[in-house]
Amino acid sequence: MNEKEIIDPWSSNLPENYRDIINNFGLEKFNVHDFPEPNLLMRRGIIFAGRGLGIISKSIKQKKKFYILTGIMPTADKVHFGTKSVIDMAVYFQKHGAETYVLVADLEAAATRGVDLQTAKKRALEIHIPCYVALGLDLKKTKFYFQSSNQDVTNLAFEISNKATLNEYKAIYGNAEPSRIMSSLLQVADILHPQLKEQMPGIIPIGIDQDPHMRLARDIASRASKFKFILPSSINHKFVPSLTGDLKMSKSEGNSLFLLDSDKEIKDKISKALTGGQKTLKEQKELGGNPDKDMIFELFRQHLIENDSELKKREEDYRNGKILDSENKEYATKLLIEFMNDFRKKFEKAQKEVKKSFD
Numbered sequence: 001m002n003e004k005e006i007i008d009p010w011s012s013n014l015p016e017n018y019r020d021i022i023n024n025f026g027l028e029k030f031n032v033h034d035f036p037e038p039n040l041l042m043r044r045g046i047i048f049a050g051r052g053l054g055i056i057s058k059s060i061k062q063k064k065k066f067y068i069l070t071g072i073m074p075t076a077d078k079v080h081f082g083t084k085s086v087i088d089m090a091v092y093f094q095k096h097g098a099e100t101y102v103l104v105a106d107l108e109a110a111a112t113r114g115v116d117l118q119t120a121k122k123r124a125l126e127i128h129i130p131c132y133v134a135l136g137l138d139l140k141k142t143k144f145y146f147q148s149s150n151q152d153v154t155n156l157a158f159e160i161s162n163k164a165t166l167n168e169y170k171a172i173y174g175n176a177e178p179s180r181i182m183s184s185l186l187q188v189a190d191i192l193h194p195q196l197k198e199q200m201p202g203i204i205p206i207g208i209d210q211d212p213h214m215r216l217a218r219d220i221a222s223r224a225s226k227f228k229f230i231l232p233s234s235i236n237h238k239f240v241p242s243l244t245g246d247l248k249m250s251k252s253e254g255n256s257l258f259l260l261d262s263d264k265e266i267k268d269k270i271s272k273a274l275t276g277g278q279k280t281l282k283e284q285k286e287l288g289g290n291p292d293k294d295m296i297f298e299l300f301r302q303h304l305i306e307n308d309s310e311l312k313k314r315e316e317d318y319r320n321g322k323i324l325d326s327e328n329k330e331y332a333t334k335l336l337i338e339f340m341n342d343f344r345k346k347f348e349k350a351q352k353e354v355k356k357s358f359d
């Protein structure tokens, strides 16, 4: 996929680009009215597209069985705020009746990033999974698994491997390295395996960069007729820009927030964040700032301000020059520190629970 075509650092000032993505890749536009009690990512256009959304909306409304499944590579010791968004979506669907699967993509990380399985396991059990639980996933109701120890998934990956061709791979992925072929077949098996026991719709919340896997999963699901899979659905969120406004989910240390960051890290990072303010105080008061090009507002929208009217008022005040960057940053710092203090307590509790349940 052409990166230029699909990556956009701003959530709201380049709607044409996201429209292009939807058109070019045959995605469905996400319609917030189709889903009950939408969370803030859904209400604020961060969730913007998907595939097969109708069947999921119907499953929720008619209280029919469906599943949510997501996977995360254990490439770092820290959990990025972009991952928080994925888990927030998993929590949303779990609360709306979905069977929940969260996998640690340790085999993919080994094949594509050189992370050894032992390190991946330690990280996942000590940090990642406790973070997901602290974000609100119900440990008892969530099936966590490692790719490397789920035989159903590996078996399925082998069985479906004859349903794709090398030409198709090249068309979808551009190139076809063995590590990628293995990882993507495994991912397709991850996505479909909950249906081995019972046919049902499934929703996969992913960044748009993962959409090629979704296309492959849907193609394979329709060809592997003996399994009678219902085509899996997906829901896509926009890229989370780094605090300095860099493209993509920039996971580099200094300019991105991570769960469990210390008060000092939060203060330092927020102080350096890119804002939509003017060059001078005088200009800011006269001309106002642009909340659409402001990483602090990005945080308010995606993570920190739950109340829609509070957010709207703050955006207006910023546009009108009533709120300055320094005040915004101070408020964001305060909210983040509060969030993190609360999160840290939940994390420590979750760490103990996870340890017990995986022993």
Ligand code: TRP
Pocket (backbone or CB within 6 Å): 069, 070, 071, 072, 073, 103, 105, 108, 186, 187, 190, 191, 204, 206, 210
């Ligand atoms: N490829 C995903 C990533 O880069 C991880 C992943 C593996 C995944 N299996 C999955 C995501 C199934 C969603 C569904 O992080």
